[in-house]
Amino acid sequence: MGQGDGMEIVSIGAGNLATQLCLALQKSGHRVVQVFSRTEESAAALAGRLGCEPISRLEDVTSEASLYILSVRDQVLEEVACRLYDSLRRKVAPGCSRVGAGALFVHTAGSMPLDVLPMLRRGVFYPMQTFSKQREMPFTGLPVFIESPSDAGLLRGLAESMGANVYEMDSDSRRYLHVAAVFACNFSNHMYDVCARVLARHGIPFEVMLPLIDETARKVHDLTPREAQTGPAVRYDQTVMQRHLDMLDDDDLKQIYSLLSRHIHRYTE
Amino acid sequence: MGQGDGMEIVSIGAGNLATQLCLALQKSGHRVVQVFSRTEESAAALAGRLGCEPISRLEDVTSEASLYILSVRDQVLEEVACRLYDSLRRKVAPGCSRVGAGALFVHTAGSMPLDVLPMLRRGVFYPMQTFSKQREMPFTGLPVFIESPSDAGLLRGLAESMGANVYEMDSDSRRYLHVAAVFACNFSNHMYDVCARVLARHGIPFEVMLPLIDETARKVHDLTPREAQTGPAVRYDQTVMQRHLDMLDDDDLKQIYSLLSRHIHRYTE
Numbered sequence: 001m002g003q004g005d006g007m008e009i010v011s012i013g014a015g016n017l018a019t020q021l022c023l024a025l026q027k028s029g030h031r032v033v034q035v036f037s038r039t040e041e042s043a044a045a046l047a048g049r050l051g052c053e054p055i056s057r058l059e060d061v062t063s064e065a066s067l068y069i070l071s072v073r074d075q076v077l078e079e080v081a082c083r084l085y086d087s088l089r090r091k092v093a094p095g096c097s098r099v100g101a102g103a104l105f106v107h108t109a110g111s112m113p114l115d116v117l118p119m120l121r122r123g124v125f126y127p128m129q130t131f132s133k134q135r136e137m138p139f140t141g142l143p144v145f146i147e148s149p150s151d152a153g154l155l156r157g158l159a160e161s162m163g164a165n166v167y168e169m170d171s172d173s174r175r176y177l178h179v180a181a182v183f184a185c186n187f188s189n190h191m192y193d194v195c196a197r198v199l200a201r202h203g204i205p206f207e208v209m210l211p212l213i214d215e216t217a218r219k220v221h222d223l224t225p226r227e228a229q230t231g232p233a234v235r236y237d238q239t240v241m242q243r244h245l246d247m248l249d250d251d252d253l254k255q256i257y258s259l260l261s262r263h264i265h266r267y268t269e
Numbered sequence: 270m271g272q273g274d275g276m277e278i279v280s281i282g283a284g285n286l287a288t289q290l291c292l293a294l295q296k297s298g299h300r301v302v303q304v305f306s307r308t309e310e311s312a313a314a315l316a317g318r319l320g321c322e323p324i325s326r327l328e329d330v331t332s333e334a335s336l337y338i339l340s341v342r343d344q345v346l347e348e349v350a351c352r353l354y355d356s357l358r359r360k361v362a363p364g365c366s367r368v369g370a371g372a373l374f375v376h377t378a379g380s381m382p383l384d385v386l387p388m389l390r391r392g393v394f395y396p397m398q399t400f401s402k403q404r405e406m407p408f409t410g411l412p413v414f415i416e417s418p419s420d421a422g423l424l425r426g427l428a429e430s431m432g433a434n435v436y437e438m439d440s441d442s443r444r445y446l447h448v449a450a451v452f453a454c455n456f457s458n459h460m461y462d463v464c465a466r467v468l469a470r471h472g473i474p475f476e477v478m479l480p481l482i483d484e485t486a487r488k489v490h491d492l493t494p495r496e497a498q499t500g501p502a503v504r505y506d507q508t509v510m511q512r513h514l515d516m517l518d519d520d521d522l523k524q525i526y527s528l529l530s531r532h533i534h535r536y537t538e
Contacts, residue, residue: 004380016499060323061400063507073504073506074501074506074509075506075507075508076507076508087401087472092415095457105332111509111512111513125494128478128480128481129480129481129484130481130484130490130497131499132488132496132497132499135488135491135492137484141480142480143477143481145479147327151389161330163532164365168472169473169479170348172333172472173471173472175512175516176467176468176470176471176473176516177468177471177473177477178513179513179516179517180463180464180465180467180468180473180478180483180514181478182500182501182502182526183460183461183463183464183465183467184460184461184464184478184481184482185481185482185485185499185500186462186482186498186499186500186501186503186533187457187460187503187529188456188457188461188482189485189489189497189498189499189523190502190529190532190533190536191452191453191456191457191460191492191496191531192453192457192489192494193493193494193495193498193536194449194452194532195449195450195452195453195494196449196493196494196495197454197536198445198448198449199446199449201445202442202445202446203440203442204438204445204446204449206489206493206494208397208412208436208446209449209450209453210489210490211397211398211410211411212397212398212399212412212453212454212506213453213454213457213486213489214486214487215398215399215406215454216399216453216457216458216486217483217486218456218483219401219404219458220458220461220475220479220482221479222404223401223404224462224464224465224473224475225458225459225461225464225465226462226465226530227401228399228410228458228461229455229458229459229462230285230399230400230401230454230455230457230458231399231451231454231455232343232451233455234455235342237342237343237344238344238402239343239344240343240344240380241314243380243444244380244447244448244451247445247468248448249445252528252531252532252535255528256456256528256529256532257451259521259525259528260456260459260525261419262521263459263463263521263525264455264459264462265520267462268460
């Protein structure tokens with residue numbers, strides 16, 4: 001047994017990431033004891049899957065856990081952390097200015113710095129993946145980026161207990177990692193969405209596109225994306241590009257097509 | 270034995286698609302007898318891999334083949350087809366106005382209509398995939414879109430002999446399929462390329478991104494791309510988006526980031 005084994009965990013958040021992280025933690029022998037969400041139904045849904053207590057008031061968060069994981073929207077992370085800190089401080093030792101000597105507090109936000117957390121023992125635990133509530137996501141082989149001046153060993157042990165690939169990375173590098181991930185995941189998925197819309201308008205099932213999508217992703221395991229680039233923009237086949245522009249019925253799509261084609265040409269020429 | 274078995278084939282073109290198509294044809298029991306490319310080295314490289322004759326003058330194309338596959342850039346397809354037509358007409362029957370009664374001529378261009386070919390027996394054979402010369406691409410399970418008023422059965426047999434999934438589709442639908450494929454493949458690969466550039470600037474290896482890229486592609490096997498969309502733009506987390514924009518050091522990247530984020534929001538709200 002290494003560090004980070006059998007922890008008692010509170011999840012502050014019940015969104016996509018929190019859901020899959022909690023399920024994977026529980027499968028790896030840890031115990032999620034409470035799930036907090038402002039939205040009662042969200043807390044109940046995840047707590048129900050985990051068999052633990054749902055709460056929707058931060059004041060009800062137990063002070064007995066060994067790990068608090070904050071997986072809330074970046075916009076509210078700092079505020080939630082401060083309110084949690086105040087609430088636990090009141091519970092643990094009224095009048096004491098330090099909280100969390102016995103527990104570790106981490107957030108899971110790729111683009112937020114470590115110091116958004118006011119606690120003494122704090123860290124970041126950022127699993128870089130695209131999570132959905134209903135799609136089970138094992139953590140085996142998943143890259144998890146950790147940062148913690150006080151508890152890097154514990155977080156490493158926790159991530160390794162889930163089978164993840166652990167990387168230590170500071171807040172400044174991590175925010176670049178996060179914007180890079182937005183391009184690789186969110187924006188490439190949006191390209192699939194545009195594709196699906198064009199196909200649907202012409203009665204072609206999206207399924208025919210899957211072998212191409214799969215190969216596009218597989219290819220960059222062996223080639224750099226630059227080497228893997230194909231299509232009219234890299235060939236600078238203006239005949240095809242103009243025909244494509246004429247076919248797109250939406251000004252936004254025309255603009256996306258032009259901008260990305262120019263940018264591909266700029267990168268690859 | 271069905272239609273399209275053991276054909277004698279000339280490849281007009283020696284690019285990425287021609288290379289993988291010829292290799293796959295040969296593996297499926299067909300015989301590529303000549304490879305034409307204006308560039309002698311390209312013709313020689315592919316012909317060398319196939320063990321056949323390389324040629325760099327259209328006048329040297331044999332009139333003895335049963336199938337001629339034109340895989341050249343869209344910009345020059347019509348001109349090459351006409352020159353080939355003239356050359357073979359002169360060989361077969363001087364003074365005769367029809368050519369190709371014994372042979373079938375197909376092109377492989379997704380966005381070009383069938384009637385760009387002047388021959389009587391003509392067709393389109395469009396394997397929808399991203400091909401590279403050095404990356405072997407089996408045709409098993411690959412979607413191949415065919416069109417041929419005279420020879421649909423023969424082309425279906427040919428594609429099936431390679432293990433492909435065959436779809437009949439007319440020229441008008443196919444051009445929409447092609448522009449959709451540009452988004453799903455070429456543009457999503459470019460998103461990987463932007464990602465790689467951001468990572469490289471900050472000393473982070475691209476490999477850490479592969480599990481995320483793979484899952485993003487896998488996800489749309491089970492969910493629509495709309496359902497699969499995650500990230501700051503779909504949450505409309507303006508804090509994160511503004512921070513990302515501030516971090517991007519390149520005006521084109523800022524523009525791509527803003528445009529795609531707005532478009533994701535428009536699609537998913």
